Structures are given as structure tokens and as C-alpha cells.
Amino acid sequence: MLKLTTNNITLSQSAEDKFSAIESLASSLCAQGLVAEGYVEGMLNREKQNSTFLGNGIAIPHGTVDTRDMVNTTGVSVHHYPNGVNWGDGNIAYVAIGIAAKSDEHLGILKQLTKALSADGVEQRLQTAKTKDEIIALLNGDVQLEADFDASLIQLNFPVSDMIQMTAVGAGLIKNTGCAEREFVADVVAKTPTHLGHGLWMVGSEKQVSRTAVSYVSTANDCQFDGQPVKALVAIAACNNAHQSIVQNLTQLVFGNKQASLLEADVETVIALLKGDNVTMAVSNDNQAIFKIKNTHGLHARPGAMLVAEAKKFESNIRVSNLDGDGKSVNAKSLMKVIALGVKHGHQLQFSAEGPDASEAIESIGAAIASGLGEG
Structure with a gap:
């Protein structure tokens, strides 16, 4: 499985904007022989389609589906920006992880990042990190940022x-x-x-x-x-x-x-x-549905973000579980929670909604999944 290591990290980087940062990451991927030179265009086009900022100071720029054939070997390049990079909409990235993936191997990286994305205090710690080991520990969730409670x-x-x-x-x-x-x-x-x-x-x-x-x-x-x-x-x-x-x-x-x-x-x-999570509420059968994910590479960042954006359109409390995973339901309006489900092609997701627009939410989410969540 693709994993982050200190060998992937370059410290003390700076960039005028996110597109400059992406070009630098693409150069690193290319220098490692992971991608062909044209892969940078796919990364830039992907960013123009939808922001790759995940939260807590972390962005994961990567190529489009059309540029997967430019990936020689799956891998990553991690750049640390102590002064931050404006990733748009007021979001500041202190770590950008450039991903080159031939298929859905990068879903492991996304799942690996869920602890860092969901814990309080990560953003500030990433900004002030001084060593590669410190950054890896934060990204891997090895630094305790949330109390044990289960x-x-x-x-x-x-x-x-x-x-x-x-x-x-x-x-x-x-x-x-x-x-x-x-x-x-x-x-x-x-x-x-x-x-x-x-x-x-x-x-x-x-x-x-x-x-x-x-x-x-x-x-x-x-x-x-x-x-x-x-x-x-x-x-x-x-x-x-x-x-x-x-x-x-x-x-x-x-x-x-x-x-x-x-x-x-x-x-x-x-x-x-x-x-502080949304409390799961009992719902009627009319407000539950199961949809199969047909995206070739599962719910990676872009379709995951599209799904979350669709759920956020509605006032209702919406939960989702991966029936082909651990079956645990999570808040469908949280990108980090959705990514953590590890959804691959063909997996079945069960949605439930409770609220004034619950039935409309389920119907709309089903339509979005059927349309490919932005990937056709």
C-alpha cells in the first residue's frame, strides 16, 4: 500500500500561489521518474475543476483521469510550506502532497490522512514543524491530538x-x-x-x-x-x-x-x-437508500468532495455507511469522514437522512452518484 515516509518530504518550501506550488510538486514527481513531464497539466486542470484542499492545512494535488497514462510508477512528493500557500477560499496549506497514482492506490493515502484531518491542532503543528519526522508523525496520526474515547x-x-x-x-x-x-x-x-x-x-x-x-x-x-x-x-x-x-x-x-x-x-x-459528532437519528425506510459507486477509482478526493457538496445542500442530518467496509455510519457532510470509508469501485453506500428535506436529499444524492460525481 502507498504510504507516506520521510523520503517523500521536502522542507522549507515557498510558493506565490497554489498553481506555483503544484508546478513545483509536479517537477518533483517528474524528477523521481514517477510521471512524464506533461503530468503537470493534468494536475493544474484538476485543480481548476475543484480545489484539492482537504482541511487542517493539507492539500493533495493530483492529475486528472485523462493523465493517468502519464504515471510511470505510483508515488508521492510532499512539500512543506512554513509560511503557507493560499489555496483559495481563505484556505491556507502548510503541507501539499502531490500524488501520482495509476489507479486507486492513493485512497490509502487519503484514509491515512483522516486522523490528521479530523483532529484539532494539526494545522498549527504542521505550520511550525521543523523536521521530516515531525511532519510524518502528524500526517500519520502518531501525535496524539484527540483523547482516546471509545x-x-x-x-x-x-x-x-x-x-x-x-x-x-x-x-x-x-x-x-x-x-x-x-x-x-x-x-x-x-x-x-x-x-x-x-x-x-x-x-x-x-x-x-x-x-x-x-x-x-x-x-x-x-x-x-x-x-x-x-x-x-x-x-x-x-x-x-x-x-x-x-x-x-x-x-x-x-x-x-x-x-x-x-x-x-x-x-x-x-x-x-x-x-461533537452529529448524533445518529432513527429514520423511516422512505429516507434510506443504497447506491453503488460506479467511479472507476472509487471515492477519491474529487468525487468525494462532490458527494459531500451534494449532501451539504440540504438541512437534514445525513449519514452514510460503506456496506462493503466496516459498516459504520458517518456524517455525509464531512469530507474527511467520507474519505475514511475507503470506498472503491462497486462498493455499496447506505444513506439515511432525518430532517425537513430528507427525502429530497436522498433522491438528489442518488442522482449525483448515478451521474458519476463529476466524472461522467
Whole structure:
């Protein structure tokens, strides 16, 4: 599989605009023998069709389908722009990845970038990066920019009867993932949690933490602490700022007096609420549909962007899952989430929509996919 390595990176580059940057990347690809000289025209034409800026300071310029025969060997060239390059629409790229792909090998690169594209703080870190290793670590998602928080760190309706048991369970979940050691558990149990209202509490510690993580524990038992009800606890193990986005989402719930939405949620919804994702909603059969992707090279950047642009035309909450992948549904209005599905030619996507224009959204998305998402 095509992977990014330090050998692909050229540091301290500068360019007047994105087209100059693309010409420079094309020259690098050509110098490596990856493409013929005319490939640059395909890259420039591709950019004129639709921006290759993905987000978080990252752009992935590449050729058109018509110039694939100019690719000798699949590969990449990565240029780092500390001062940034204006990629249009107010978007600044600090890293541009020039891609030469004979078929759909570059989908692996796109999927590889999803962590960097979805995490807060990547753009600033890419701008200030000084070494090739630092850039690769950021692009590969090896630098922790988001706290660990998944189903293994959630325990609903656990039969605890007091706050000490609640904090012990919350800290224990984090310890079991290897993110923290015994001193963390002991410190959390000894601390006095903060009441966030309606029986929701929070506690945290930095002691013996090797990786930032968050856990969530709820109980069905009737118990109290300091005269206040105890229904659920958010425990935080912090060794960096990766938990800040979760804390911000939790703060918004508290300020909006929406603690009940978290307290009454299932595991999937707890994750969505604290990570700030759209919550999956039940939809009627009329607002669901399965469409097969007929694009020869799957949902690479251009058709992926076209699909997301179509979904964004509608007010409704739209989810999509790859039935030929892991089946997990994601926000169809997020390019990074859609690309992460790893959709190839012939894969079936299931869409669901909930909202005032749900049926129109499903119909329009189906028509866009049938028309080839900009690729005929």
C-alpha cells in the first residue's frame, strides 16, 4: 500500500500561489521518474475543476483521469510550506502532497490522512514543524491530538452505590487501556469530583498518565454525594491538551442545560455527544437508500468532495455507511469522514437522512452518484 515516509518530504518550501506550488510538486514527481513531464497539466486542470484542499492545512494535488497514462510508477512528493500557500477560499496549506497514482492506490493515502484531518491542532503543528519526522508523525496520526474515547471506555448502568465506586470504575477503565497506571487510579479516587448538574460529575488527574483518555460511567442506582444525586461521571486522564475538545463539548451541554441528553444516551450517542459528532437519528425506510459507486477509482478526493457538496445542500442530518467496509455510519457532510470509508469501485453506500428535506436529499444524492460525481 502507498504510504507516506520521510523520503517523500521536502522542507522549507515557498510558493506565490497554489498553481506555483503544484508546478513545483509536479517537477518533483517528474524528477523521481514517477510521471512524464506533461503530468503537470493534468494536475493544474484538476485543480481548476475543484480545489484539492482537504482541511487542517493539507492539500493533495493530483492529475486528472485523462493523465493517468502519464504515471510511470505510483508515488508521492510532499512539500512543506512554513509560511503557507493560499489555496483559495481563505484556505491556507502548510503541507501539499502531490500524488501520482495509476489507479486507486492513493485512497490509502487519503484514509491515512483522516486522523490528521479530523483532529484539532494539526494545522498549527504542521505550520511550525521543523523536521521530516515531525511532519510524518502528524500526517500519520502518531501525535496524539484527540483523547482516546471509545466504547471500551464507557460503562453504562454499572451497579455502583457511591461516588468512590464510581470514580474507581471510571479510572479503572482508563487504566485497563494502558493509558495510565495505579497512581492515576489512586489520585482520582482520592479527589472530590466536580458536579456539573443533574447528577453528572467530572474528575481528572495527570498522575502516571502516558496517554490522554476519557471514560464515562453511569449508574442506575439511587445514590448521592455531598447531598447531590450521582447519575454519571466523566473521568479524564491528561498528559497533554488532547482532551480539550471533549471538555468543550461537555461544557456546551452543561451551559445548554442538556445534561439529560447525555445521561439518557446509549454508548454510540455518548461518544457522538462528547466528540461533537452529529448524533445518529432513527429514520423511516422512505429516507434510506443504497447506491453503488460506479467511479472507476472509487471515492477519491474529487468525487468525494462532490458527494459531500451534494449532501451539504440540504438541512437534514445525513449519514452514510460503506456496506462493503466496516459498516459504520458517518456524517455525509464531512469530507474527511467520507474519505475514511475507503470506498472503491462497486462498493455499496447506505444513506439515511432525518430532517425537513430528507427525502429530497436522498433522491438528489442518488442522482449525483448515478451521474458519476463529476466524472461522467
